[in-house]
Amino acid sequence: MKRLLISLACFGVFLIFFVSCYYDNEEALYPTLTNTCDTTNVTYSVTIAPILSNNCTVCHSGSAASGGISLTSYSSVQTVASSGLLINALTGSGVPIMPISGALSACKVTQVRIWIKAGMLNN
Ligand code: HEC
Incomplete structure (x- = not known):
């Protein structure tokens, strides 16, 4: 016992x-x-374009781009960003949240904000 x-x-x-x-x-x-979020080295080519090509261009490219919005070239992204529509879509403010499957990480949204605030450079 x-x-x-x-x-x-x-x-x-x-x-x-x-x-x-x-x-x-x-x-x-x-x-x-x-969980590191790089907020200091945000550039179009290294940060923003990959975010969009990994999460958005499956629907937003070519002649049949969803919502008539293509996100494959710098100039089209710059246009959508400067109108405020890009951030509105990423945050679901007034338009359906993008991607449709669910919001991007807070880090990615922050990086897009930083890029826009810095003047949407083609860097
Ligand atoms: C699975 C397909 C799909 C993916 C992935 C997707 N979208 Fe969309 N997106 C759509 C569709 C469909 C619409 C049109 C919705 C509508 O007008 O009701 C749309 C609309 C939009 C609009 C216009 C909103 C408006 O009402 O004017 C923007 C901006 C946008 N998407 C950005 C993005 C961004 C940025 C990403 C990636 C982070 C993304 N989308 C990922 C399908 C997608």
Whole structure:
């Protein structure tokens, strides 16, 4: 009986050890490793164009672009951005949120805002 109690106690200690380690994953311990948002080196070619080609141009390109809006060239993106429509679409303000499947990460929206605020350069 005593042995059983001891082994149960050992098992309990083990269990607590495992449960307490559950959240010890890299992401939780070092959020900056995976959640860095580069807000200083935002350029059209490195930051903005990839965001749009990865999330938008599947619908917004070519002659049959959704909503009549193509987001494949700098000049068309610049036009949509300067009218305010780009940010409105990314935030769902007054128009359906884009992408339709759900908002982009806050980081990406912030990067688009930064690029617009800096003058929408073709850099
Ligand atoms: C799955 C297809 C799809 C994807 C992906 C998509 N869109 Fe759209 N988008 C549409 C459709 C369809 C409309 C037209 C909606 C309407 O007029 O009701 C639209 C409309 C728009 C408009 C015009 C809004 C208006 O009412 O004038 C903008 C701006 C826009 N999208 C930007 C984006 C951006 C930026 C992305 C990527 C972050 C994106 N879209 C991703 C399908 C898509």
